[in-house]
Amino acid sequence: MTVIIGIPACTKLIGNHHQHATPARYGEALIRASEALPLLIPPEGARMVAVLDRLDGILFNGSPSNVIPSHYGVTDDETPDAHDPDRDATTLPLIREALARGMPVLGICRGLQELNVALGGTLHQQVHHQPGRMDHRGGVGTRAEQYAVRHPVTLSGSLAQICGADTIMVNSLHGQAIARLAPGLVVEAVADDGTIEAVRGTAARGFALAVQWHPEWDVLGAPDRQRLFAAFGAACAAYRNGAARAA
Numbered sequence: 369m370t371v372i373i374g375i376p377a378c379t380k381l382i383g384n385h386h387q388h389a390t391p392a393r394y395g396e397a398l399i400r401a402s403e404a405l406p407l408l409i410p411p412e413g414a415r416m417v418a419v420l421d422r423l424d425g426i427l428f429n430g431s432p433s434n435v436i437p438s439h440y441g442v443t444d445d446e447t448p449d450a451h452d453p454d455r456d457a458t459t460l461p462l463i464r465e466a467l468a469r470g471m472p473v474l475g476i477c478r479g480l481q482e483l484n485v486a487l488g489g490t491l492h493q494q495v496h497h498q499p500g501r502m503d504h505r506g507g508v509g510t511r512a513e514q515y516a517v518r519h520p521v522t523l524s525g526s527l528a529q530i531c532g533a534d535t536i537m538v539n540s541l542h543g544q545a546i547a548r549l550a551p552g553l554v555v556e557a558v559a560d561d562g563t564i565e566a567v568r569g570t571a572a573r574g575f576a577l578a579v580q581w582h583p584e585w586d587v588l589g590a591p592d593r594q595r596l597f598a599a600f601g602a603a604c605a606a607y608r609n610g611a612a613r614a615a
Contacts, residue, residue: 371404371604374419374426376462378433379411379454394429394476397584401594402601411454414461425472425575425604428459428479430582434544435478437493440485446493447543460486467572472603474596475578477542480567483578487569489550494543495563502561504580506541515539515585521565527556527577530599531592538565538581545580575603 375395377388388410395406407423409416420426433452437445439460459479463486466473475483481491496503506514517537528534546564549555557566557579569576577600583593 397587401597411458413457424608428475430477440490470573472575480578487550490548495545525556
């Protein structure tokens with residue numbers, strides 16, 4: 369049977385109506401490189417944890433919004449106009465429950481930050497203001513120019529094995545980044561300026577990786593992107609088969 373992978377949606381104000389949406393490229397990447405079908409998860413809070421019963425994996429995707437700082441114990445909010453409380457209320461419980469089940473998890477951009485916060489870590493709210501850090505934001509230009517590769521990252525651990533390389537070039541479109549790494553996570557990619565670019569869940573019983581860049585963009589255009597999504601899809605298929613045998 370076809371693997372089904374959940375993608376949490378964001379709350380968007382479109383035409384004066386709140387709508388649930390996410391960029392189509394995430395689902396397209398799952399179809400093209402993971403041999404899976406995407407299913408959007410409405411940001412309706414912790415009640416959405418029940419949908420995990422019907423999924424084989426979950427992709428925590430990127431978003432223009434930032435995790436509200438109070439979720440990681442910070443009262444000073446440097447980006448007060450860039451929040452999505454409905455998404456926070458949905459994704460943080462989903463992450464904890466998915467990991468507890470051993471369900472495969474892949475985080476991208478905000479998804480990496482959500483994973484770190486959900487497990488007790490903190491974030492730099494404006495990483496480009498940190499001494500010695502580069503500006504990791506996407507800048508101006510066409511969409512293709514914004515998502516073009518910009519800098520190298522050094523890989524280690526399981527991510528290096530999956531991607532088949534110790535160093536790859538990645539795009540960069542984030543204003544926030546991991547500050548204090550959460551317990552239960554290990555770093556598996558770092559930029560030249562020291563910014564954490566990927567993490568793995570050390571206590572997870574299944575695939576649990578998150579990256580700060582956007583491998584879903586032109587997913588078939590580089591071997592490392594394709595291999596990451598293929599590995600995620602394979603892990604989701606294995607999880608589905610294991611659940612079917614248990615049933």
